[in-house]
Amino acid sequence: MSEVRGTRSGAVRRAAPWLAFVAAAAVLPLLSGDPTITYLATTAGIYVLVGTGLNLMFGYTGQVSLGQGALVAVGAYTTGILMADHDWTFWAAAPVAVAVAVGAGTLMALPAFRLSSWYIALVTLGAAMAARSLLVEFEGLTGGWSGLTGIPRPALGPWELGERDILWLVLAVNVMLLVMVRTIVDSRLGRGMMAVRDAPEMAQSVGVAPARMKLFAFACGGGTAGLGGALLAVHHGLVTPDDFTLDFSILFLLVVIIGGAARLAGPIIGTLLFFALPELLTGLAEWRGLIYGAALLVLMVYAPQGIAGAWERLRARRQDSGPPSETFGTDIPVEAGPPRGKPLGVELIGVRKSFGGVRALQEIDLTIEPGTVHAIVGPNGSGKTTLLNVISRLLRQDGGRVILDAEDVSRAPAERLARRGVARVFQTPRLLGASSLRDNVLLGAYPRERAGGPATVLRLPWARREQAELAQEADRLLAGHGLAGRAEEQAASLPHGEQRLLEVARASMARPRLLLMDEPAAGLTPRELESLGRLIRAIRDSGTTVVLVEHHIELVASVADVVTVLDRGRLVTSGPPQEALGDARVVEVYLGAPA
Numbered sequence: 001m002s003e004v005r006g007t008r009s010g011a012v013r014r015a016a017p018w019l020a021f022v023a024a025a026a027v028l029p030l031l032s033g034d035p036t037i038t039y040l041a042t043t044a045g046i047y048v049l050v051g052t053g054l055n056l057m058f059g060y061t062g063q064v065s066l067g068q069g070a071l072v073a074v075g076a077y078t079t080g081i082l083m084a085d086h087d088w089t090f091w092a093a094a095p096v097a098v099a100v101a102v103g104a105g106t107l108m109a110l111p112a113f114r115l116s117s118w119y120i121a122l123v124t125l126g127a128a129m130a131a132r133s134l135l136v137e138f139e140g141l142t143g144g145w146s147g148l149t150g151i152p153r154p155a156l157g158p159w160e161l162g163e164r165d166i167l168w169l170v171l172a173v174n175v176m177l178l179v180m181v182r183t184i185v186d187s188r189l190g191r192g193m194m195a196v197r198d199a200p201e202m203a204q205s206v207g208v209a210p211a212r213m214k215l216f217a218f219a220c221g222g223g224t225a226g227l228g229g230a231l232l233a234v235h236h237g238l239v240t241p242d243d244f245t246l247d248f249s250i251l252f253l254l255v256v257i258i259g260g261a262a263r264l265a266g267p268i269i270g271t272l273l274f275f276a277l278p279e280l281l282t283g284l285a286e287w288r289g290l291i292y293g294a295a296l297l298v299l300m301v302y303a304p305q306g307i308a309g310a311w312e313r314l315r316a317r318r319q320d321s322g323p324p325s326e327t328f329g330t331d332i333p334v335e336a337g338p339p340r341g342k343p344l345g346v347e348l349i350g351v352r353k354s355f356g357g358v359r360a361l362q363e364i365d366l367t368i369e370p371g372t373v374h375a376i377v378g379p380n381g382s383g384k385t386t387l388l389n390v391i392s393r394l395l396r397q398d399g400g401r402v403i404l405d406a407e408d409v410s411r412a413p414a415e416r417l418a419r420r421g422v423a424r425v426f427q428t429p430r431l432l433g434a435s436s437l438r439d440n441v442l443l444g445a446y447p448r449e450r451a452g453g454p455a456t457v458l459r460l461p462w463a464r465r466e467q468a469e470l471a472q473e474a475d476r477l478l479a480g481h482g483l484a485g486r487a488e489e490q491a492a493s494l495p496h497g498e499q500r501l502l503e504v505a506r507a508s509m510a511r512p513r514l515l516l517m518d519e520p521a522a523g524l525t526p527r528e529l530e531s532l533g534r535l536i537r538a539i540r541d542s543g544t545t546v547v548l549v550e551h552h553i554e555l556v557a558s559v560a561d562v563v564t565v566l567d568r569g570r571l572v573t574s575g576p577p578q579e580a581l582g583d584a585r586v587v588e589v590y591l592g593a594p595a
């Protein structure tokens with residue numbers, strides 16, 4: 001039995017290298033009398049801080065930004081103005097700086113809801129450029145080109161913090177942030193973020209609202225950049241527009257990518273390499289641009305996951321996992337809990353959907369009775385997937401209505417249906433490829449997990465207990481789908497058939513009241529097929545409506561209560577399996593017999 005994450009000894013073992021690193025950084029200024037070392041270490045620490053915020057935003061949520069430097073400027077200037085011109089203390093100014101940067105970061109996020117990530121990169125780059133000219137324009141406030149000087153050191157009562165104290169403050173903030181990011185990444189929130197990054201439609205289908213997730217990510221990125229700016233202001237004692245060039249903005253994205261996006265250590269490695277190393281190798285200063293350009297190219301070709309990613313791969317290769325422990329058995333207990341409520345019925349009234357000239361669905365009237373297995377069959381391109389997309393709201397129909405359990409959901413977003421108990425298995429598996437099998441199954445629990453952001457970040461006992469219980473449930477479900485003992489493996493490493501089973505396990509984890517399955521049998525072996533049939537019947541018997549899109553006629557005949565046949569977007573017939581499948585028109589649809 002593999003260890004469920006969160007056990008104390010595991011946590012200590014994982015934390016050990018980090019603690020060693022932080023301790024080394026903390027004693028650095030004591031060992032070396034050289035003040036420049038302390039100075040550089042503090043700057044590096046601030047960069048790690050900003051990089052870690054961007055890692056949460058870009059690495060884990062997939063929201064690219066070239067504007068982090070501008071948000072650091074916002075934080076630094078806010079702090080500088082409040083402290084130098086208005087005699088605020090650092091402790092009062094820093095939270096305001098964070099709040100202003102969160103606001104600015106959120107503003108930058110607005111285009112993210114409409115644009116693809118590379119356009120967002122351009123928008124954020126534009127924002128960074130605009131911010132710099134604003135700094136110069138608003139001379140009265142910002143001091144124009146000469147900037148703000150005379151920013152005092154933070155003080156605790158009568159005691160003013162020295163250069164070393166600021167380094168320790170920066171280290172302490174970094175440790176807190178890293179713990180927070182680790183906690184988020186391992187939680188419901190983090191799984192939602194990664195779902196938005198890896199498969200937005202799947203994210204919606206498990207109840208994640210992508211817009212809210214992106215907003216949260218940008219707010220986190222903005223907040224950490226603002227905090228970094230506040231620390232930078234008191235570290236330097238002055239802020240000028242020259243501190244916030246375009247290079248500075250781009251630096252953070254490079255630091256995250258080079259170090260390893262979506263890895264906690266990524267920003268640390270990136271900062272050491274991109275900032276600390278060149279500062280120490282001053283003799284090479286002239287060549288720096290060339291060396292880094294070349295290093296970037298080599299890295300992107302040979303280690304696209306950054307240095308931390310390459311290291312992980314090396315380690316994984318060394319401790320090769322050996323043969324899988326168990327395969328999909330024949331009498332597997334299904335360990336899904338009971339559905340979250342009564343089974344849901346669906347009614348489609350005159351539903352139409354076209355893609356350009358292709359009429360994928362034409363005037364579909366269909367009733368899916370609660371508690372049944374309702375199969376949808378038909379040749380390729382007949383509109384089956386489109387039908388599931390309309391029911392689950394991933395697509396908006398052109399006309400007609402969709403009624404879910406007496407409620408008109410014709411305009412509801414997909415994530416709301418997920419919260420009402422609709423789950424989905426996709427035709428091509430959509431998974432968190434870089435995450436463990438356990439995390440993939442846990443994602444299915446998203447709509448029923450209670451712990452939100454605050455409870456997670458504060459590590460409240462009940463939230464941690466919930467997490468541990470769900471993890472056990474996920475492990476049982478994995479075992480029930482022939483993946484026992486493999487909870488820690490990476491989803492992307494599974495063969496196709498098992499990825500499919502993993503999707504089914506994720507859907508079961510939702511304890512759905514309506515389960516939409518798109519060709520779950522494709523690519524399964526006969527033995528697996530048999531198990532799948534039993535599984536589908538068990539899901540129905542537990543009180544879940546199942547809509548099964550399937551080519552495999554034997555499977556359909558053995559599990560379906562009702563079969564609906566589609567052809568070129570039209571409903572051909574609908575009825576009990578023997579009747580519907582024996583219908584002359586259906587034989588014609590499948591065998592292409594002349595009319």
Ligand code: ADP
Nearest residue numbers: 355358360378379380381382383384385386387
């Ligand atoms: P099935 O699942 O039965 O194979 P689909 O519902 O995927 O069929 O597709 C029905 C028709 O709609 C096909 O002709 C397909 O090419 C078209 N179609 C489906 N989705 C899209 C889309 N997003 N854009 C354009 N055409 C689409």
Ligand code: MG
Nearest residue numbers: 384385386427
């Ligand atoms: Mg399809």
